[in-house]
Amino acid sequence: MNLTISARSLIAHQVPRPIGGAATAEPLLSEAVPELPTNTLAFFARRLMRSIQDRGQAVEVDPRFEDPRLPAIIQELLRAEEMDLVEPSQRAARHLLEVQPGSPYESESLFVTADVVANGVSSIALMKLEREEGVHVHTRDIDGKRVLDVEVLEDLMLTDNTRVFKAGVFWLDQDVLKGYVSDDQQGARDDPARYFLQRFLGCRLERSPSIVTRDFFQAAEDFISEQVGDGESKLRYYTALQAELSSNRTQIDPVQFASDHMQQEDRARFEEHLLGAGVPTAAFDKDISKLGPRVSRSRLRTSAGITISGSASEIEARVEVAQYEGSPAVVVKDTVAKV
Amino acid sequence: MDLKKLGDLYDELHPDLQEIADSLTSYLKDLVRKTGVKGANVSSRVKDKDSFLKKVLQKSFKGEPWTDPIVECTDKVGCRIDVVYLADVFRLRDEIEREANLKVQKIDDKAVELGADSLGYGGVHIDAYPPGREDDFATCEIQLRTHAQAAWAMASHELSYKGPVGTTDEQRRGLNRLTALVELFDEEVDRISKEIMNSPSFPLSIVIRTLESLWLTKIGRPYREDLTAAVVATLLEGISEDDAKTLSDRISAFADERAEQIVEAVRALDHDPLMSQPELLLIYFSLSEDKFAFLDLWIKKGLDARLLDEAAVQLAIKLPQPS
Numbered sequence: 001m002n003l004t005i006s007a008r009s010l011i012a013h014q015v016p017r018p019i020g021g022a023a024t025a026e027p028l029l030s031e032a033v034p035e036l037p038t039n040t041l042a043f044f045a046r047r048l049m050r051s052i053q054d055r056g057q058a059v060e061v062d063p064r065f066e067d068p069r070l071p072a073i074i075q076e077l078l079r080a081e082e083m084d085l086v087e088p089s090q091r092a093a094r095h096l097l098e099v100q101p102g103s104p105y106e107s108e109s110l111f112v113t114a115d116v117v118a119n120g121v122s123s124i125a126l127m128k129l130e131r132e133e134g135v136h137v138h139t140r141d142i143d144g145k146r147v148l149d150v151e152v153l154e155d156l157m158l159t160d161n162t163r164v165f166k167a168g169v170f171w172l173d174q175d176v177l178k179g180y181v182s183d184d185q186q187g188a189r190d191d192p193a194r195y196f197l198q199r200f201l202g203c204r205l206e207r208s209p210s211i212v213t214r215d216f217f218q219a220a221e222d223f224i225s226e227q228v229g230d231g232e233s234k235l236r237y238y239t240a241l242q243a244e245l246s247s248n249r250t251q252i253d254p255v256q257f258a259s260d261h262m263q264q265e266d267r268a269r270f271e272e273h274l275l276g277a278g279v280p281t282a283a284f285d286k287d288i289s290k291l292g293p294r295v296s297r298s299r300l301r302t303s304a305g306i307t308i309s310g311s312a313s314e315i316e317a318r319v320e321v322a323q324y325e326g327s328p329a330v331v332v333k334d335t336v337a338k339v
Numbered sequence: 340m341d342l343k344k345l346g347d348l349y350d351e352l353h354p355d356l357q358e359i360a361d362s363l364t365s366y367l368k369d370l371v372r373k374t375g376v377k378g379a380n381v382s383s384r385v386k387d388k389d390s391f392l393k394k395v396l397q398k399s400f401k402g403e404p405w406t407d408p409i410v411e412c413t414d415k416v417g418c419r420i421d422v423v424y425l426a427d428v429f430r431l432r433d434e435i436e437r438e439a440n441l442k443v444q445k446i447d448d449k450a451v452e453l454g455a456d457s458l459g460y461g462g463v464h465i466d467a468y469p470p471g472r473e474d475d476f477a478t479c480e481i482q483l484r485t486h487a488q489a490a491w492a493m494a495s496h497e498l499s500y501k502g503p504v505g506t507t508d509e510q511r512r513g514l515n516r517l518t519a520l521v522e523l524f525d526e527e528v529d530r531i532s533k534e535i536m537n538s539p540s541f542p543l544s545i546v547i548r549t550l551e552s553l554w555l556t557k558i559g560r561p562y563r564e565d566l567t568a569a570v571v572a573t574l575l576e577g578i579s580e581d582d583a584k585t586l587s588d589r590i591s592a593f594a595d596e597r598a599e600q601i602v603e604a605v606r607a608l609d610h611d612p613l614m615s616q617p618e619l620l621l622i623y624f625s626l627s628e629d630k631f632a633f634l635d636l637w638i639k640k641g642l643d644a645r646l647l648d649e650a651a652v653q654l655a656i657k658l659p660q661p662s
Contacts, residue, residue, distance in 0.1 A: 002655040006603050042607035046652055053657045259631060259659030267631035281657060 003056070003118055003180065005049050005125070005169065007041040009033050010114035011085045012148045013093040015100070015128075017108045027093045027111075031145035033085050044114060048125055051167045055251075056180035056282045059168070059197065062204040069095050070202050071177055074124050074170045077115075078177075089113035092126065099199040110148070116169065123171040123179075128196065130165075166196045168203075179203070182282075209287035212280065216252060217245060217291055219277035223270055231328055232321040237261060238298065242312040245288055245295045253283035302330055342392055345408060349388050352409065352476065356385045360416045363469040363479055366440070367418055374434050378423040380486075386415045413444075413466045414480035421489040424532055425525040428483045432463045435481065442468040444478060458518045460495070462488050487524045491517055540572070542583035546621065547571050549587035553594045554617035558605050562616045570618040573640050574625070593624045597654075604653035614650055622647070626656050634658055 014028035061071045073088045073095075093111045109130040116125045138149040170179035181203065183196050197203055207215075224237045240261035244252060254274055258267040271281055288295050298315040300308045308319060308330070318333045360383040371379045386394075395408045405411040420431060436443055443465060450461035462484035469479050484492065495514050499506055506514075535541055547568060554562060578586070594601060601623060608614040625633040630651065637647050644661045651658045 004600055004603070004653075004655045038606060039610060042603075042609070046607050046649075049655060050652045053652065053655060253659075255657050256659045259634075260662055264632050264635055268629045271631075 003049065003052050003169065005045045005052075005116050005118045005123075007045040007048075007125070008115045008117065009085065010036065010041070010044060010112055010125075011089050012110050012112045013090065014148065015093055015097050015109050015111045027090075027097050028139070028148070029090045029093060029146070030139075030148050031086065032142055032147050034142070034147045044112070044127075045116065047165075048114075048116070048127060048167055048169065051127075051165055051182040051184070052169060052180050052282070054253075054282060055182040055184070056167075056169075057182070057280070057284060058206040059179050059181045059201070059203040060206050061177050062198065062202055065198070065202045065204075067199075068202050070200060074126075075172070075177055077113075077124050078122065078170070078172050083115050085113050085115060096128070096200055099195055101195055118169050118171060121171045123169050125170075126168045126201075128166040168196075168201055209285035210290045212284045213245070213252065213287050214290040215277065216254060216274070216279050216284075217241070217294065219274050219279045220257075220270070222277070223273045227269060227273065228266060230321075231330070233263060233266070235300070235319065235321050237266075238300070239312070239316045242295060242298055243316070245286070245291065246312060250286055251283045252286050254279065254281045256283075300330075308332060342395070345395065346388055346392055348409060349391055352415075353385060353388075356416050359469050359472060359477060359479065360385050360418070362471075363416065363418050363481075366470050367420060367481070370434060370438065371420060371431070374430060376422055376427045376431060378486075379427070380421045381418065382421075383416065383418040386412075386417065391415065410475045410478075413478040415476075416469075416479040417482065418479060419482045419484065419489070421484050421486050423486060423528065425485050425529050426532075428463055428485060431483050432465070435465055435467070435483075440470040442473060444468070458522065459515060460488060460492060460518060461522065462492070485521075485525045485528075487521045487528075491521045536580070542578045542580045543568070543572055543575055545580065545583040546575060546578070546587050546590070547617075549590055550617035550620050553591060553620055557594060557598055558602065560605070560615065563612075566613070567617050570616070571621060573642070574618075574621065574636065590620055590624045593627065594620055597623070597627075600654060604650070607653050608650065611646070611649065614646060619650060622650055623654055626651055626654060626658075630656055630658060634661065 011030050011033045013030055016027065061068070070092060073092050077083055077085070077088050092113060096111055109128050112127040112129065114125040116123050139146050140149055165184045166182070168179055168181040170177055181197050181201065220241050224234055224241065228234050228237060240257070244257055255271060258270045262270055274281055296312055298310060298312045300315070300319065308315070320331050322329055322331050364381055364383040368381045371381060391412060394412060395405060398405050422428060422431065432446065435441055436446065445466040447464040449459070449463065453459050453461065462482055465481040465483070466478050467481060468477055498510070498514060550567065550571065554560070575583070601620065604623070605615060605619065608619070634644070634647065638644055638661050648658050
């Protein structure tokens with residue numbers, strides 16, 4: 001998705017690591033919104049944009065969720081005539097401490113709430129940043145109020161050592177809360193590190209991974225079938241698509257797929273085709289449950305109407321497009337077993 | 340001929356002539372812009388009443404009196420287009436001749452009139468009706484000249500009227516001698532211009548000039564010219580002049596369309612002097628056109644993929660990991 005973000009102000013709180021599933025310490029809360037240099041706000045926005053562009057998924061408030069605290073805090077901020085980040089963001093930080101699991105996945109982290117503009121619309125961004133060695137926060141006093149040191153923030157946003165990065169951007173669309181969420185720790189759905197979307201934000205994906213995976217497969221198959229000219233590329237792309245879906249990887253990155261498997265002249269067209277078909281180009285969780293045997297079995301039809309079908313791996317190993325007596329030909333390296 | 344009455348009639352016509360002069364100037368400015376002639380000055384004037392009356396008298400003294408001076412005097416409104424290159428004088432002459440809105444009546448190519456064995460002023464004078472006007476008194480004179488020809492004409496005009504009794508043969512010969520320098524000057528400028536345009540680096544300079552101009556007007560930050568030249572030369576190696584012009588136009592349109600986003604992106608990339616440069620506009624344009632092809636080119640040229648990724652993020656463009 002094309003989401004450009006600029007940040008107007010932000011506040012950071014330190015959230016300690018919970019031990020044994022329960023919060024054992026109080027969060028270190030900032031008591032004022034710091035005056036930040038433009039560059040720091042720009043770094044923040046860039047880090048946020050990168051995360052959303054790479055892995056952002058469209059989300060909506062989950063009406064089945066019993067604890068709507070976070071959506072309420074975000075809406076309260078977005079509806080305020082004069083946005084004051086301090087108290088609502090403190091509540092959000094406490095909520096995070098309460099819901100995050102006590103597991104080796106987590107370490108001491110910074111929780112950032114920011115007033116941002118996303119694609120020209122006033123929005124709220126939330127980020128959770130961690131580092132393996134933990135975050136050593138320094139504070140300073142401004143007019144008797146505690147504020148987390150800016151250098152810590154800059155360091156976290158700029159360095160590649162930041163291990164876990166969870167982010168969300170939210171805005172009101174006709175009074176309905178909409179947004180994108182990205183999570184560097186995306187994995188299996190029962191992974192405890194996935195608490196961020198559901199238990200903390202009280203949201204769900206707008207489209208389930210199984211639907212997105214199915215739509216991606218369908219759009220990619222249509223593109224290969226209808227918009228790729230030569231047979232050799234068709235076969236190669238189709239084989240790559242099936243390999244992608246049947247691999248052990250837990251995510252599909254459409255842009256990376258195009259770059260890794262397609263010829264240069266087809267890549268941008270492929271991405272445009274996906275966007276036109278409503279398929280996100282950010283990486284998404286793979287779930288092939290709605291594809292059935294289409295993942296494991298390939299079916300090719302020649303221009304003369306001959307159909308070749310078989311397991312994806314056998315097709316990949318035995319079928320190729322080559323030249324035979326000066327004309328394109330489909331070669332099946334096999335013997336006839338039955339008529 | 341009653342000069343007083345003729346003068347009064349000219350006074351009555353003056354506002355209309357001024358209107359014709361203004362609209363013709365604006366029309367010719369537009370024509371120059373569309374033709375792509377650079378460094379041109381377009382100006383106009385309505386002949387003063389005394390100059391008009393003096394010209395009427397001179398015609399009589401020469402034994403060629405005008406029967407209807409208001410109609411027959413064709414330079415009551417005069418427009419001048421002064422250009423850098425002699426070649427542009429002829430380009431504009433051809434354009435004006437083709438313009439359907441200007442009804443051309445006569446073209447005087449002074450250099451052709453001089454012939455092979457004379458030296459003198461070599462501009463092109465065109466008599467034409469201005470757009471939308473074909474009243475018999477509305478004919479205007481359009482003068483096409485190089486800046487050098489204009490300088491000579493101005494000096495010559497000024498010196499010719501210095502003394503009340505005119506100039507001597509010796510003085511006129513001195514003035515005419517100067518036209519040889521004007522001719523030499525214009526031909527050298529054209530020759531050097533052609534040489535520059537035929538050099539392999541010329542197309543690059545078209546793009547660089549566009550990038551620098553956009554950078555200064557939209558971003559207004561200092562930059563390193565040598566770095567811009569080096570990056571553009573690397574990315575656009577072998578580009579033709581036509582492609583460079585098309586690319587420049589498209590980058591300009593892109594920069595206009597995405598101005599706000601670009602300003603924000605530049606602010607965010609401020610910490611990196613390598614990316615806070617005019618070539619960033621070329622990079623953004625190319626990423627928007629085909630990010631995959633541009634990433635391949637970037638890597639092929641040995642440039643750092645992380646730098647490109649940093650820039651791409653700012654425009655909400657997702658790049659793949661290079662293989």
